[in-house]
Amino acid sequence: MIKVRSLNKSFGKKQVLSGINIDVYDGETLVIIGPSGTGKSVLLKNIVGLVTPDCGSIIIDDTEIVKAKKDVINEVQKKMGYVFQEAALFDSLTIEENVAFGLRTLTKLDESEIKQRVVQCLSMVGLENVEKLKPSDLSGGMKKRVGLARAIAYQPKYIFYDEPTTGLDPIMTDVISDLIINLRQRLKITSIVVTHDMRSAYKVADRIMMLYKTGVIFSGTPAETENTDNEIVKQFISGSSKGPIETDRTFSQME
Amino acid sequence: MNKARTLVKFIQFLDVTFGAPKRLLLYVFDGVGSAAAMTFETFKWIAKGDINPKNTISQMVEVGWSSFPIVALTSFFTGMVLALQVGSATSNLFNEPVYVGTVTGFSLVMELGPILTAIVITGRVGAAITAELGTMKVTEQIDALYVLGTNPVKYLAVPRFLACFFMLPLLTAASNIIGIYGGMIVTVNSWEVTPDMYWTEVLDFMIVRTFLHGFIKSFFYALIIAIVSCHKGFNTSGGAEGVGKATTNSVMVSIVLILVSDYFLTAFLVALNIK
Numbered sequence: 001m002i003k004v005r006s007l008n009k010s011f012g013k014k015q016v017l018s019g020i021n022i023d024v025y026d027g028e029t030l031v032i033i034g035p036s037g038t039g040k041s042v043l044l045k046n047i048v049g050l051v052t053p054d055c056g057s058i059i060i061d062d063t064e065i066v067k068a069k070k071d072v073i074n075e076v077q078k079k080m081g082y083v084f085q086e087a088a089l090f091d092s093l094t095i096e097e098n099v100a101f102g103l104r105t106l107t108k109l110d111e112s113e114i115k116q117r118v119v120q121c122l123s124m125v126g127l128e129n130v131e132k133l134k135p136s137d138l139s140g141g142m143k144k145r146v147g148l149a150r151a152i153a154y155q156p157k158y159i160f161y162d163e164p165t166t167g168l169d170p171i172m173t174d175v176i177s178d179l180i181i182n183l184r185q186r187l188k189i190t191s192i193v194v195t196h197d198m199r200s201a202y203k204v205a206d207r208i209m210m211l212y213k214t215g216v217i218f219s220g221t222p223a224e225t226e227n228t229d230n231e232i233v234k235q236f237i238s239g240s241s242k243g244p245i246e247t248d249r250t251f252s253q254m255e
Numbered sequence: 256m257n258k259a260r261t262l263v264k265f266i267q268f269l270d271v272t273f274g275a276p277k278r279l280l281l282y283v284f285d286g287v288g289s290a291a292a293m294t295f296e297t298f299k300w301i302a303k304g305d306i307n308p309k310n311t312i313s314q315m316v317e318v319g320w321s322s323f324p325i326v327a328l329t330s331f332f333t334g335m336v337l338a339l340q341v342g343s344a345t346s347n348l349f350n351e352p353v354y355v356g357t358v359t360g361f362s363l364v365m366e367l368g369p370i371l372t373a374i375v376i377t378g379r380v381g382a383a384i385t386a387e388l389g390t391m392k393v394t395e396q397i398d399a400l401y402v403l404g405t406n407p408v409k410y411l412a413v414p415r416f417l418a419c420f421f422m423l424p425l426l427t428a429a430s431n432i433i434g435i436y437g438g439m440i441v442t443v444n445s446w447e448v449t450p451d452m453y454w455t456e457v458l459d460f461m462i463v464r465t466f467l468h469g470f471i472k473s474f475f476y477a478l479i480i481a482i483v484s485c486h487k488g489f490n491t492s493g494g495a496e497g498v499g500k501a502t503t504n505s506v507m508v509s510i511v512l513i514l515v516s517d518y519f520l521t522a523f524l525v526a527l528n529i530k
Contacts (some may be wrong), residue, residue, distance in 0.1 A: 045398075048402055049401070050398050050401060050402070074404060077402065077404055078404060080402065081402070082398075082399070082402040084395045084398070084399060085395070086394060086395065088394060088395040088396050088398065088399040089396075089399075090391075090396055090399070090400075091390075091391075091396070101403050101405075102403040102404065105403055105404040105405050106403065106404045150403075
């Protein structure tokens with residue numbers, strides 16, 4: 001279980017997250033939505049340890065990681081996989097080496113087992129015969145799927161998805177959504193998904209949470225989200241430019 | 256009320272006058288501090304012996320073998336120019352070219368060999384290191400390393416650091432020899448000095464300490480190139496433009512530090528009688 005308590009994070013004078021409290025239960029898929037720049041990715045990066053919070057605590061399976069020693073953090077990190085927005089594949093390595101990277105650093109599998117696992121993970125994300133290619137040989141959607149294969153290869157308990165469907169065509173978006181559901185059902189993986197794509201959010205989420213102006217303003221099931229009275233959430237899920245969400249891109253302001 | 260306004264104006268004046276130098280100082284100290292922390296971490300991994308041999312060897316090939324042709328070309332022509340200039344100057348002064356080999360050899364082994372090699376490696380290898388690590392930083396590949404349980408300093412900086420540290424002195428030694436041969440070709444053809452005579456002039460006054468003078472300096476230049484290029488790469492931000500700026504900055508800072516440290520290293524080595 002992941003518990004986040006009173007988490008604050010600012011960059012310079014800009015407060016990004018303030019007083020965040022979240023519980024993510026084992027086996028659950030939590031989807032975080034919210035306008036751009038509200039700190040959704042920053043929240044994920046705080047949880048995996050890529051960013052250090054200004055204050056607050058993050059507890060993963062009863063281990064407090066914000067002030068923990070490096071070896072404790074390293075142990076906790078083995079339980080976490082991260083799917084990056086732009087895949088973040090290592091340019092200099094082949095697809096096989098990319099997917100095997102975590103297996104070589106975080107597990108004690110021998111080379112034949114690693115090769116077998118790489119093929120298995122790539123086939124889970126619908127990719128075959130790409131092992132010897134370099135990331136530059138792949139399309140954007142294929143890179144995202146390799147990023148996902150790399151994250152699931154060492155079978156982490158938690159996976160964090162940072163906009164996994166952004167930039168993909170609708171069919172590929174649905175494939176990725178199915179994959180997230182499949183992973184939860186087959187491997188009992190607990191996931192946090194940051195997305196703007198409401199169709200995908202409704203499909204994969206057990207619970208949807210909305211971040212707005214540095215804090216959590218809504219949390220509920222997909223059905224509760226669809227039927228909410230919260231005007232901010234309603235505007236966001238409808239994708240309307242008119243409403244309480246402040247944006248400098250509305251026509252009224254442009255005029 | 257007037258006093259309060261005057262005070263506010265005075266504070267604003269101080270901020271305008273000293274704001275920029277304060278920010279510059281903070282930037283410099285912040286950079287030096289984080290570079291020192293990265294260097295310390297690099298040494299820590301090396302001391303632990305936690306080194307990736309595959310990465311280290313491939314970096315050594317990149318720094319050493321792949322840089323050899325350009326280093327050889329540079330030093331060969333530098334030796335030729337030196338011999339031409341020395342021969343011409345001594346011919347004007349003494350009506351014959353004297354000590355061409357001695358001056359060419361000393362200049363190359365003590366100064367020009369180490370400095371030119373370091374500058375060529377800064378431009379070729381230092382820039383490439385910053386651009387590569389900077390691109391990895393802005394495309395979140397360094398974050399990915401961390402998430403996959405790999406320390407980025409251990410995986411990326413240590414092999415590059417070791418490659419620079421061991422390859423630059425070797426390239427410097429090669430550069431010295433090639434430069435002296437370049438000088439010999441000009442001396443023999445333009446100044447009608449025999450090769451034997453040239454080599455006698457080169458080696459007559461040169462002792463092991465003379466060679467050590469330049470060789471020791473090249474280790475320090477290697478440290479500068481590796482630390483600056485890795486640090487600038489790891490701290491890149493701002494997309495493609497940021498990578499470009501970091502690379503330019505890395506080359507500039509490395510060259511300036513190499514040239515400035517050259518004076519102090521020379522003074523130090525001369526004081527220790529390594530000359």
